[in-house]
Amino acid sequence: xxxxxxxxxxxxxxxxxxxASMKAWINDFGIGxxxxxxxxxxxxxxxxxxxxxxxxxxxxxxxxNVQIELIEQHNVGPSAYRDxxxxxxxxFHHICLYPKDYDAIQADYVAKGMPIAxxxxxxxxxxxxxxxxATARLNCMVELVDVPGGGGTSTMWGPLREATENxxxxxxxxxxxxx
Amino acid sequence: MTGKSTRIFQTAFIVNDLEExxxxxxxxxxxGPFTLLENIDLPNIIYRGEPGELKLSAALAASGDLQxxxxxxxxxxxxxxxxxxxxxxxxxxxxxxxxxxxAASIADFAAKGIGIVCSGGDPEGTEIxxxxxxxxxNCLTELIRPAESYMEMSRMLQVEAENWDxxxxxxxxxxx
Numbered sequence: 001x002x003x004x005x006x007x008x009x010x011x012x013x014x015x016x017x018x019x020a021s022m023k024a025w026i027n028d029f030g031i032g033x034x035x036x037x038x039x040x041x042x043x044x045x046x047x048x049x050x051x052x053x054x055x056x057x058x059x060x061x062x063x064x065n066v067q068i069e070l071i072e073q074h075n076v077g078p079s080a081y082r083d084x085x086x087x088x089x090x091x092f093h094h095i096c097l098y099p100k101d102y103d104a105i106q107a108d109y110v111a112k113g114m115p116i117a118x119x120x121x122x123x124x125x126x127x128x129x130x131x132x133x134a135t136a137r138l139n140c141m142v143e144l145v146d147v148p149g150g151g152g153t154s155t156m157w158g159p160l161r162e163a164t165e166n167x168x169x170x171x172x173x174x175x176x177x178x179x
Numbered sequence: 180m181t182g183k184s185t186r187i188f189q190t191a192f193i194v195n196d197l198e199e200x201x202x203x204x205x206x207x208x209x210x211g212p213f214t215l216l217e218n219i220d221l222p223n224i225i226y227r228g229e230p231g232e233l234k235l236s237a238a239l240a241a242s243g244d245l246q247x248x249x250x251x252x253x254x255x256x257x258x259x260x261x262x263x264x265x266x267x268x269x270x271x272x273x274x275x276x277x278x279x280x281x282a283a284s285i286a287d288f289a290a291k292g293i294g295i296v297c298s299g300g301d302p303e304g305t306e307i308x309x310x311x312x313x314x315x316x317n318c319l320t321e322l323i324r325p326a327e328s329y330m331e332m333s334r335m336l337q338v339e340a341e342n343w344d345x346x347x348x349x350x351x352x353x354x355x
Binding site: 005008009015021024027028029031063064065068091092095114134139142 | 185188190207210242269270271274291312316318
């Protein structure tokens with residue numbers, strides 16, 4: 001799928017209890033199934049230039065072409081999530097782009113005055129991600145994702161799309177995906 | 180909506196200065212152009228069970244299948260906007276969902292214990308209801324039963340976005 005640099009693909013929320021939030025989204029909106037990635041193995045995570053340990057679980061589901069992402073931070077400590085949503089609170093956190101040229105777009109954001117709040121990699125597959133601090137402009141952060149080998153959302157989320165299209169609204173509403 | 184996945188159509192933010200926010204979204208995200216609907220006074224507003232008033236300006240732009248809506252409320256009194264963002268505050272407010280049967284969609288939510296914060300329409304027959312999904316989803320859900328004019332405008336937004344050269348950030352629009 002052609003994926004221009006300015007097409008929004010995601011609404012992401014920081015939540016307190018990812019299990020409860022997934023169930024609420026499934027119940028209220030019929031959105032599912034969720035792919036739950038528990039305690040994602042991340043590496044080289046830097047928050048505002050300082051290396052941090054970060055323990056998060058994330059879950060994604062599709063609503064049409066829009067991905068709903070829920071993130072729970074398990075550890076106590078600073079992160080791009082806590083920059084926006086303090087411990088014990090919940091809220092909208094970011095929109096997401098899969099730019100064709102990750103490094104160039106990242107540099108462009110920095111040049112426009114939106115610094116890197118946090119960046120890192122998914123240890124198992126080398127996917128790079130960063131959160132650009134656009135909060136003063138857009139009231140949220142902008143996540144940039146670089147999937148190895150290109151292909152963006154279609155490479156990374158093909159199985160999710162397939163599962164969504166085939167979902168009966170009942171079976172296995174939450175599916176674990178180890179990352 | 181029963182048994183079927185909800186298709187999110189719109190992501191909406193409350194802002195303080197509409198033109199400034201349009202410019203920020205255009206410059207930061209390359210999203211635009213924004214069609215401006217200025218000084219709207221929506222008729223038939225029912226706010227928490229009582230007749231109400233909802234005055235606003237809004238700006239709409241397409242990003243792929245998603246519509247970005249920026250709303251500048253023109254009032255300080257309690258409302259579906261100000262209850263969540265008091266005057267001077269900005270933030271993410273709702274997701275928008277299209278329905279062809281507003282009453283049935285409202286009933287679906289009601290059966291799940293989710294009530295209406297505010298309902299109303301526009302002069303051309305589009306009807307809306309803001310459902311209180313905040314505790315569950317960290318935002319409200321706007322149900323939209325669109326008149327043909329609303330869908331026409333939504334299609335225009337996509338055409339304008341595809342043809343946009345990035346120069347003119349806002350275009351004048353109207354609800355007629």
